[in-house]
Amino acid sequence: MTNMMTRVRQCMGAKALGAICCLLAPAMAAMAQPAQPAASPPASGTTLQRIQASGVVVIGHRESSLPMSYVANGVPMGYSVDVCHYIVQALARHLKLRELRTTYRMVTSSSRFDAIEKGEVDLECGSTTNTAARRQRVAFTIAHFIASSRIVVLSSKPYERIEDLEGKVLASTSGTTNIDSLAREAANKSVRVRIEPAKDHAEGFGWVVSGKVDGFAMDDVLLFGLRASHSRPEDLKVIGKPMTIEPYAVAFERNNPELKAVVDAELRRLIQTRELHRLYDKWFTQPIAPRGINLGMRMPHLLVDSLKYPSDYVPQ
Numbered sequence: 291m292t293n294m295m296t297r298v299r300q301c302m303g304a305k306a307l308g309a310i311c312c313l314l315a316p317a318m319a320a321m322a323q324p325a326q327p328a329a330s331p332p333a334s335g336t337t338l339q340r341i342q343a344s345g346v347v348v349i350g351h352r353e354s355s356l357p358m359s360y361v362a363n364g365v366p367m368g369y370s371v372d373v374c375h376y377i378v379q380a381l382a383r384h385l386k387l388r389e390l391r392t393t394y395r396m397v398t399s400s401s402r403f404d405a406i407e408k409g410e411v412d413l414e415c416g417s418t419t420n421t422a423a424r425r426q427r428v429a430f431t432i433a434h435f436i437a438s439s440r441i442v443v444l445s446s447k448p449y450e451r452i453e454d455l456e457g458k459v460l461a462s463t464s465g466t467t468n469i470d471s472l473a474r475e476a477a478n479k480s481v482r483v484r485i486e487p488a489k490d491h492a493e494g495f496g497w498v499v500s501g502k503v504d505g506f507a508m509d510d511v512l513l514f515g516l517r518a519s520h521s522r523p524e525d526l527k528v529i530g531k532p533m534t535i536e537p538y539a540v541a542f543e544r545n546n547p548e549l550k551a552v553v554d555a556e557l558r559r560l561i562q563t564r565e566l567h568r569l570y571d572k573w574f575t576q577p578i579a580p581r582g583i584n585l586g587m588r589m590p591h592l593l594v595d596s597l598k599y600p601s602d603y604v605p606q
Contacts, residue, residue: 337412337543342385347378350397350411354492356515357573358435358538359416362580366394369573373434373560374415374540380556398490399465403427406541413553414541417512419467420604429550430539432557432600434566436592437509438532439468442498442517445527449505452481452530458504461486461494471534472507491516498526505529509536511587518583535592537604554602561600 341347351366352359359368375392382390397405397414405411406428417437420430441460443449452475462469464487476483486503488494494506495516506513510528517526540557543549560566567589572578574587 336546337409337549338381338385338546340409341381341390341412342387345387345389346391346393347381347413348411349374349378349392349394350402350405350414350416351394352398352416353396354490354516355417355512356519357578357585358511358515360515361396366396367579368415369435369569370415370417370538370540372569372573373557373566374413376560376565377413377431377540377553377556380552380559384552399463402465402541406543409543412542417509417538418541419509419536420539420541420602421467422604422606424541425544427544428541429544429546430541430602430604431550431553432561432602433537433539433593433596433604434557434560435511435538436590436596437511437536437538439471439507439534439536440510440513440528440532441472441505441507441530442495442513442526442528443505444498444501445525447504450529452476452533453479454529455483455505456481457483459484459486459502460505460507461488461497461503462507463488463491463494466508467534467536468507468509475533507533511585514585514587518585519581537596539602558600561597566597 349366349371351361351368351371354360355368357368358370359366361367378390378392395405395411397411397416402414402416402418403424406414414428420433424430441452441455449455460472460483462472462485469485469487473485486497488497488506491508491512494503494508497503498506499520510532513528517523517528520526540553542553557566560569570589574585574589577584
């Protein structure tokens with residue numbers, strides 16, 4: 291199967307490959323996993339067993355990843371959180387539970403994967419990129435957003451691209467793909483910068499506002515959210531060409547084919563019914579809490595194209 295997929299990748303374009311991967315995924319999963327009796331209960335210690343026994347799903351959320359996952363007026367909310375609410379309903383149907391409650395646990399870029407592995411959260415609903423390295427620790431469903439890494443700076447500064455930041459101090463959030471991609475981009479462009487790790491997005495953004503650092507690298511959607519939430523959005527600008535492509539997806543327990551099948555089926559249903567498009571409009575083209583800001587972000591072309599061929603396939 292590996293040799294066949296290699297030949298397919300060589301011969302097919304990205305869109306066609308996505309469709310093929312989607313079609314082959316069930317067969318590949320069946321080959322990789324032993325057959326399970328239809329009536330067998332979830333294995334001991336799995337996410338599904340915990341949910342069935344407790345009647346509770348624990349959602350891991352972020353504090354300041356607006357509009358994906360954040361806290362407003364003490365309530366976790368956001369585009370990713372709404373996607374997870376639909377997944378919770380799908381889990382209730384799958385487990386034949388009349389009622390399934392939701393509780394929340396805040397996680398950070400550094401703690402989110404530990405929380406999944408320890409069983410402290412069942413679904414991580416934030417701004418988390420699906421990567422090969424991370425798939426060694428957790429599983430991901432189909433991407434519900436695609437971002438790209440860029441840099442926010444003060445509008446009063448003459449910076450327009452990373453090359454303009456030679457000798458400057460930049461920040462990015464610890465535990466994210468962005469801090470690595472920033473260092474890689476600077477090295478590729480032969481730009482000397484000092485990179486300071488921030489504990490979260492709000493801290494890194496605040497350092498730009500205060501002048502402690504010259505720029506903060508993060509996913510563009512989060513930068514626009516932070517900028518829009520600032521008291522003077524016009525004081526900040528997002529610069530540079532995309533340094534990466536970041537497919538956001540819900541993360542959950544690895545090596546649990548039953549759970550993954552339920553989660554993936556619900557994402558495909560949201561896409562096919564266009565409910566996901568309505569959720570996108572709610573969070574990106576309409577006023578949102580807590581201050582009624584409107585990001586005014588139309589769905590990116592990369593996301594539009596990826597939703598035509600729903601798949602969790604990410605090569606790296």
